[in-house]
Amino acid sequence: MKFLRLKHGKEGFIKLVEVLFSILFSEEYIQCKVGVLFPMEAEESRVAMLTLLTVADIEGKGRGMVASQSLQAGQIILQESPVLIYSAFPLKQPPLQAATSSSFQYCAHCFRNLVGENGGGGSVAVTCPSCSHPHDTIFCSPKCHSLALASTHTPWVCQSLNHLRNCPSLVADQADERQVQARFLVAAYNLAMVSPSNFQTLLSLDGGMPLNSEEDTAAILYLNSLISGLPLPEGISAPSLQLTAALLAKDKRNAFGLMEPFSQNRERSVRAYAIYPNASFFNHDCLPNACRFDYLDTAIDGNTDITVRMIHNVPQGREICLSYFPVNLGYSERQQRLLDDYGFGCLCDRCKVEANWSNKDDDDDEGEAMEEEDDEEMGMSAGLDEEETEIELGGDDNFPHAYFFLSYMCDRNDCGGTLAPLPPSCSGGSNVMECNVCGHLKSEEEMKCES
Ligand SMILES: C[S@@+](CC[C@H](N)C(=O)[O-])C[C@H]1O[C@@H](n2cnc3c(N)ncnc32)[C@H](O)[C@@H]1O
Incomplete structure (x- = not known):
């Protein structure tokens, strides 16, 4: 043997x-120190893979992934085994x-x-x-x-x-x-x-x-x-x-966690755990600009690869973050999970806003908070066009991230997934959004009808 x-x-x-x-x-x-330990070939393969991203020191977070060039909504920024x-x-x-x-x-x-x-x-x-x-x-x-x-x-x-x-x-x-x-x-x-x-x-x-x-x-x-x-x-x-x-x-x-496929009314369990060499550098943000997809049950080779795609456009130099859990969790639960599992308290822009919400201990579902927002505010956010898909956090002190929830949260019952456009083709960006949990595909027209 x-x-x-x-x-x-x-x-x-x-x-x-x-x-x-x-x-x-x-x-x-x-x-x-880490740098001393990488063998040459591993270091070289990292450099080759990361033409779109650079590993950089981020204040208060250790290392993180930064866009080496402007990145487009739907773009695959990392795929690895x-x-x-x-x-x-x-x-x-x-x-x-x-x-x-x-x-x-x-x-x-x-x-x-x-x-x-x-x-x-x-x-x-x-x-x-x-x-x-x-x-x-x-x-x-x-x-x-x-x-x-x-x-x-x-x-x-x-x-x-x-x-x-x-x-x-x-x-x-x-x-x-x-x-x-x-x-x-x-x-x-x-x-x-x-x-x-x-x-x-x-x-x-x-x-x-x-x-x-x-x-x-x-x-x-x-x-x-x-x-x-x-x-x-x-x-x-x-x-x-x-x-x-x-x-x-x-x-x-x-x-x-490589998860079981989504099924309504059933809690999703983890089938396997995987550690990826470069994806491990993504820091967490409660309003991420990228999200991960996996296709564990596909018949093609590389079914355990991770694929990370941009949710919206970002300029060069911006840190690229994932959310370590579904984005619809409430403030207290998010903070608790990050503290228990990763040992840090989140200071992202969303958490700074939600820390001041008087009912932050009861906010077990952001979707409910969103529904309470008035129609005018939601209509305005949903009206932003593709060119402006950088999220504005300054507009409304109370719920500035309404736009994110309207545009990038899957609205299927119990799903909690995040939507990212399909990868752009040479003729331009895609207007079909894919959910990273249930796999549902949704066109821009459907989204406009709903808003
Ligand atoms: C998967 S690693 C991400 C890469 C890591 N920063 C590094 O230096 O290799 C997760 C760790 O990064 C740090 N981290 C990630 N997101 C953070 C955030 N929003 N604020 C502070 N620390 C963060 C925490 O130490 C966490 O345990």
Whole structure:
């Protein structure tokens, strides 16, 4: 098998991994400066990808993405593959009757749905012969299986997941979240072995999260002892507590949830988590100017790629931000989530305005606030033409972002998605908006009729 061949036949590679581990597991590494750590080829590929965007220091936010040139509504500004991807399902076996809603349904490598209209599996699906719970590790095709053997599901991953699934303290006593974190750590340590440069990229991401609580500390201690107990390849020592803590923080701050398709009246759950090398530089804004699309169940290659598109035009030099959650959340919930998950309080223009709203603790849905706005104000905002799609935050002190909600919020029930125009063609910008959650396409005419 590939892993064993590497271990016994390619001493040079193993030496490299050993050196890497010995550096990585030392405390000094975690305190090193990022620039020093990128290998040349990773740095070069970043530069090549980022012709439209520049990574820059942004006051109070660390690094961020800035437009290197003016960007047009709908323009694709970033499309890239993950450096790391792992299942969002706990390790424990679901009861048989729940199997249809579990990881049984997905390819363990590309995470496409194995059933349903886009199911990639069908009769060619392959089960991992070495997994103790083979149903947890199904691949949609022999191709995905062989790709996984060399990357996401190496024999070491297979052995480690088997070990963890048989660990009663994890599968019986720990919360689902802990089991998913254990999956992440296995994926991350595997990355160090199969792609040292991608592992370095992972380590270079933001994640100096201070421990929030005794619970966090206990979780890190527990997970580190769990991972230290895995059968590590010869010559590789157990990971340090500091490295495990740093990896968990990087995951928490940078992982994107790849979601189940939208379905009305059903809460959307996460199918897999993915970490992208450049998309991780986007900071948050509660009124974003770009948004992400993913097309996990498409049949074409690159289904786990992230695509980031501009919501509206922005000039060169402007910071490009995403919203880390649906934009229709209320002020208090947004602040709480950012504090809990990312360790910062949001000071964006929208939050500055909403901080002064007297009912900010009750604002669980911005849509309601919007409906209370008078028609005149809404009509005026909706009347702005394409040339002026830069959002004006100065107009109305009470609800200056009404224009954003009217123009860029999906209005389908329970969706909460953001709309961005389809990519412009050589004949000009598109006037069809796509929702990044439900996928609904809406023409400018429909939008005008509604307003
Ligand atoms: C996905 S990373 C974004 C890139 C990051 N700034 C960096 O230096 O690599 C998320 C982290 O960026 C910072 N951040 C993002 N948006 C911010 C904002 N609006 N205000 C302050 N900090 C922000 C927080 O530290 C957050 O945990």
